[in-house]
Amino acid sequence: MFQRLKTLFFVLLPIFAVAVLLLSWWAGTDLAQPTRRVLQDYHRDFLKEPGLHGVKITPFETASGAPCLMLSPIASGTLGPRGEKVRAQVALDGQELGAPGQIRGTLVLLHGRHGRKEDYLLIAERFCAVGFRCLIPDLPGHGDHPEKVAGFGQRESGLPKEVLTTAAGKFGFEPGPAGLMGLSMGGAVAVQAAAADPGTWEALIVVSSFDRLITVVEHQANARVGSLIGRLCTWGTEKIFGWRAGVPLREVQSVETAAKLTLPTLIAHGTADGVIPLSSGKALYAALTMPDKQWIEIPKANHDNVLITDFPIYATMAEWFLRWVR
Numbered sequence: 001m002f003q004r005l006k007t008l009f010f011v012l013l014p015i016f017a018v019a020v021l022l023l024s025w026w027a028g029t030d031l032a033q034p035t036r037r038v039l040q041d042y043h044r045d046f047l048k049e050p051g052l053h054g055v056k057i058t059p060f061e062t063a064s065g066a067p068c069l070m071l072s073p074i075a076s077g078t079l080g081p082r083g084e085k086v087r088a089q090v091a092l093d094g095q096e097l098g099a100p101g102q103i104r105g106t107l108v109l110l111h112g113r114h115g116r117k118e119d120y121l122l123i124a125e126r127f128c129a130v131g132f133r134c135l136i137p138d139l140p141g142h143g144d145h146p147e148k149v150a151g152f153g154q155r156e157s158g159l160p161k162e163v164l165t166t167a168a169g170k171f172g173f174e175p176g177p178a179g180l181m182g183l184s185m186g187g188a189v190a191v192q193a194a195a196a197d198p199g200t201w202e203a204l205i206v207v208s209s210f211d212r213l214i215t216v217v218e219h220q221a222n223a224r225v226g227s228l229i230g231r232l233c234t235w236g237t238e239k240i241f242g243w244r245a246g247v248p249l250r251e252v253q254s255v256e257t258a259a260k261l262t263l264p265t266l267i268a269h270g271t272a273d274g275v276i277p278l279s280s281g282k283a284l285y286a287a288l289t290m291p292d293k294q295w296i297e298i299p300k301a302n303h304d305n306v307l308i309t310d311f312p313i314y315a316t317m318a319e320w321f322l323r324w325v326r
Contacts, residue, residue, distance in 0.1 A: 037119070073128040106133045111142065
């Protein structure tokens with residue numbers, strides 16, 4: 001009996017080791033070099049007729065090669081249905097609004113992992129409706145960006161300012177006042193960018209992002225395969241990510257950087273987020289030391305639908321930028 005168990009152990013051990021290695025390889029590679037999202041039909045529909053959404057779209061590229069879109073309100077004041085809705089919500093809250101078509105500032109919007117700039121077209125439509133010009137880049141490792149790997153803000157901290165100054169120079173507008181918004185991975189980039197160029201940004205919004213990337217990896221690994229195997233997979237993922245991305249996984253953090261921020265910052269998180277747990281967002285918010293900060297919990301929202309529930313998150317974000325980006 002003992003001999004059979006011993007034999008079974010030595011048969012299963014290499015199978016177990018290979019399984020852990022394969023899981024770690026997949027997870028580490030997917031973090032550093034995620035599968036690139038292609039243009040969706042709804043992206044093409046929006047790009048084909050932006051006027052139906054109350055915006056004008058102008059593509060451009062930064063010197064570092066980042067493909068970008070600039071969305072501006074139509075000067076005539078034409079609005080799309082989403083723009084009309086968010087303006088009505090903001091007006092009900094008593095927030096001062098200029099006439100449709102006016103531009104009061106510029107926002108740089110940063111997409112999440114597995115995303116691309118066109119995912120933010122409908123988001124930008126809302127911000128344009130309340131008076132903001134929106135600049136949306138493809139982040140490294142995503143969309144049509146030439147870089148192959150993502151750095152989660154550790155290497156991209158200068159990109160948002162480059163996007164802003166490039167557009168201002170090309171299209172002849174003042175770079176300020178300006179705000180910064182990022183979702184998930186884009187939120188991590190936004191935190192690093194706000195700290196790197198504090199004089200550039202008047203306000204920051206971070207949605208569904210993390211305090212430390214390692215805590216997210218640990219959470220997902222434990223949830224999928226249990227704590228014992230999860231610890232081994234986390235260790236393997238850490239090694240593969242560091243090799244692929246050239247950045248140690250444990251150095252990918254926002255919480256220490258957030259403690260240095262001074263600009264008004266709003267952090268929002270879905271209460272049902274299974275990708276980046278609510279506790280991770282709370283830890284990020286707890287690190288903020290500035291007096292002008294706000295924490296928003298979006299009821300029953302998960303990581304994928306955090307911006308499309310019944311909660312009026314767009315009005316909340318619009319009001320934050322209207323208050324501070326001026």
